[in-house]
Amino acid sequence: MVHSFKYIIIGGGVSAGYAAREFVKQGVHPGELAIISKEAVAPYERPALSKAYLFPESPARLPGFHTCVGSGGERLLPEWYSEKGIQLYLSTEIVSADLAAKFLKSANGEHFDYQTLVIATGSAVIRLTDFGVIGANAKNIFYLREVDDADKLYEAIKRKKNAKAVVVGGGYIGLELSAVLKLNDLDVTMVYPEPWCMPRLFTSEIAAFYEGYYANKGINIIKGTVAVGFTANSDGEVKEVKLKDGRVLEADIVIVGVGGRPQISLFKGQVEEQHGGIKTDSFFKTSVPDVYAVGDVATFPLKLYNDVRRVEHVDHARKSAEQAAKAIFAADVGKSVEEYDYLPYFYSRSFDLSWQFYGDNVGETVLFGDNDPASSKPKFGTYWIKEGKVVGAFLEGGTPDENKAIAKVARAKPAVEDVNQLAEEGLSFASKI
Numbered sequence: 184m185v186h187s188f189k190y191i192i193i194g195g196g197v198s199a200g201y202a203a204r205e206f207v208k209q210g211v212h213p214g215e216l217a218i219i220s221k222e223a224v225a226p227y228e229r230p231a232l233s234k235a236y237l238f239p240e241s242p243a244r245l246p247g248f249h250t251c252v253g254s255g256g257e258r259l260l261p262e263w264y265s266e267k268g269i270q271l272y273l274s275t276e277i278v279s280a281d282l283a284a285k286f287l288k289s290a291n292g293e294h295f296d297y298q299t300l301v302i303a304t305g306s307a308v309i310r311l312t313d314f315g316v317i318g319a320n321a322k323n324i325f326y327l328r329e330v331d332d333a334d335k336l337y338e339a340i341k342r343k344k345n346a347k348a349v350v351v352g353g354g355y356i357g358l359e360l361s362a363v364l365k366l367n368d369l370d371v372t373m374v375y376p377e378p379w380c381m382p383r384l385f386t387s388e389i390a391a392f393y394e395g396y397y398a399n400k401g402i403n404i405i406k407g408t409v410a411v412g413f414t415a416n417s418d419g420e421v422k423e424v425k426l427k428d429g430r431v432l433e434a435d436i437v438i439v440g441v442g443g444r445p446q447i448s449l450f451k452g453q454v455e456e457q458h459g460g461i462k463t464d465s466f467f468k469t470s471v472p473d474v475y476a477v478g479d480v481a482t483f484p485l486k487l488y489n490d491v492r493r494v495e496h497v498d499h500a501r502k503s504a505e506q507a508a509k510a511i512f513a514a515d516v517g518k519s520v521e522e523y524d525y526l527p528y529f530y531s532r533s534f535d536l537s538w539q540f541y542g543d544n545v546g547e548t549v550l551f552g553d554n555d556p557a558s559s560k561p562k563f564g565t566y567w568i569k570e571g572k573v574v575g576a577f578l579e580g581g582t583p584d585e586n587k588a589i590a591k592v593a594r595a596k597p598a599v600e601d602v603n604q605l606a607e608e609g610l611s612f613a614s615k616i
């Protein structure tokens with residue numbers, strides 16, 4: 184039997200949840216929309232998994248963080264989908280997609296057809312086994328993408344009291360997981376190849392603050408090398424991490440966060456790609472008629488910088504999903520919506536720290552504020568200046584109003600006459616815009 188729907192979303196993550204809400208706002212009729220997800224739960228706010236989900240006390244659990252609570256919206260419980268007549272196919276992985284025939288097949292042998300498809304398959308983790316790292320399939324080496332991964336990790340943290348944890352990778356996962364493991368009283372060592380953490384976004388000065396703060400919390404940081412092998416005990420559980428520089432670290436738990444890759448293999452050769460993602464226009468329409476792509480998988484026009492980008496962050500997942508749903512409904516009645524005009528927004532939280540970044544991290548940088556990791560209330564930031572204009576702004580420890588101010592600066596791109604004066608003015612420069 185073939186399940187037929189007017190609209191199908193493949194993927195049941197952040198984008199799917201926000202798209203579903205927008206479909207309902209746009210007037211989708213009961214029975215018209217299905218979401219097919221390989222996860223066993225309704226769409227949820229994925230960022231919780233590396234933060235409150237792993238807290239030692241009162242950890243966050245579903246149904247507490249289903250979409251769309253992460254942006255202050257209504258929490259869409261599984262019942263919401265049934266009330267609206269949206270069919271949720273959970274624990275259902277699509278294993279083949281024929282975009283020309285508008286036909287999907289699942290691993291459990293179900294068949295689906297549709298008029299309009301939204302691809303929202305997100306990213307998959309890059310594994311150390313992908314690079315042939317010896318011993319990388321030992322037990323207690325964890326990755327974190329889905330709620331199932333978080334459950335396994337949580338269980339290991341509880342089981343291995345006072346354990347030694349090695350965190351491989353100095354990006355988002357590396358920084359957020361190291362902090363939460365420390366909160367669980369583990370002995371934590373981070374290892375990453377670059378000269379400082381989060382090099383894709385942080386300047387060396389920003390990174391120095393977080394590295395100092397983490398060191399003060401008792402986290403060991405080893406930079407400039409990578410894990411090249413693991414040894415295991417007789418139960419197959421990881422015991423040691425071998426580093427390229429010859430050092431060997433004891434480990435009861437290893438967490439790997441060495442990046443993600445968009446899950447687009449189902450569509451290879453059927454749809455145009457760009458920068459590793461599925462190429463879309465400003466309405467998230469792909470090169471194939473009636474097929475849209477949103478969230479981590481979409482490479483889209485970034486109007487503000489006259490560029491095309493792929494963004495692996497939750498704010499874009501939410502907004503691209505809403506944009507696509509609006510565009511689909513407008514197209515159904517021969518209308519159009521405004522072009523997507525996205526201001527990149529990334530954030531992270533760990534310990535008592537919280538930063539936000541808006542805009543583009545290109546050009547020269549100006550640091551302002553108190554970035555002493557030993558301060559009782561550190562608050563500092565950085566502006567990025569390109570061709571005499573502020574194009575990006577970062578702020579640690581900002582209030583909601585201050586964060587709004589840096590977002591406004593990044594959007595407005597004001598001219599800067601004197602870089603030294605900008606450093607002195609710091610946040611008050613943003614507050615004037």
Ligand code: FDA
Binds near residue numbers: 195198221222
């Ligand atoms: P998302 O990954 O949310 O959903 C994809 C869904 O598709 C999954 O349910 C998956 O199982 C399903 N799927 C894939 N292939 C399928 C198939 N063939 N058949 C059926 N289903 C399939 N960002 C940020 O800005 N701030 C933050 O603090 C964080 N924190 C954070 C923590 C952790 C642990 C992760 C992994 C990621 C973040 N992110 C983040 C990034 C953010 O969560 C991410 O950009 C969005 O979830 C992307 O939304 P998507 O809907 O594109 O993919």
Ligand code: NAD
Binds near residue numbers: 233409531
């Ligand atoms: P990332 O790209 O942020 O960081 C990857 C890091 O891996 C690099 O910075 C580098 O330090 C390290 N690395 C690369 N190769 C390595 C190797 N061989 N050995 C050791 N280290 C190596 O990716 P991530 O931290 O894995 O995050 C995965 C995804 O989840 C991304 O899409 C990210 O945006 C998302 N995420 C976002 C947030 C947030 O926005 N706050 C939080 C968690 C996860």
